[in-house]
Amino acid sequence: NAGVMQNPRHLVRRRGQEARLRCSPMKGHSHVYWYRQLPEEGLKFMVYLQKENIIDESGMPKERFSAEFPKEGPSILRIQQVVRGDSAAYFCASSPESPDTQYFGPGTRLTVL
């Protein structure tokens, strides 16, 4: 049973470009969570989604950031017009139900030049 998959593992963007991060949950999991982690800091919750629904986006900046989890395909976290402060590791987690234990993917390391 494959774990949570994320791609790309590393992403480099120039300021002003768009970043698209993908997450495929574990088989049988329909709940997806996105977190951001800066060096020496804890995981910060961004958004929680179920298929075709955003359940909680209280941790996601109102501008430039969006997330979706379509009926088919992976969940996508989109960052428009990236700035240097967006450089971080972005982790996706999934769970079969909610509340339930979350299992994390390997993360995408975003570097903004």
Added chain:
Amino acid sequence: GQNIDQPTEMTATEGAIVQINCTYQTSGFNGLFWYQQHAGEAPTFLSYNVLDGLEEKGRFSSFLSRSKGYSYLLLKELQMKDSASYLCAVRGASGGSYIPTFGRGTSLIVHP
């Protein structure tokens, strides 16, 4: 909201026992998690406590006291590979979606 405190860094000797503490203040409580995270890797689930007491799983044990807002992770027979960051996360109530809040993590260094 939630506030979680854990030591920034700890060191221990291979073969020894180490206890990593976590204290929290939360509005509502629906469980406490411990994760292990090696540098540059994903957090890996270690344990979940929702009732008071000790949960043992091999070399790792986790304890919870809800009345004291306190938990600890106990690692026995330390191995070099246990050098990692240990994250304490508390699930309270956030807009009804029960999202866990993570502490900053405790960096454990195991030396020979």
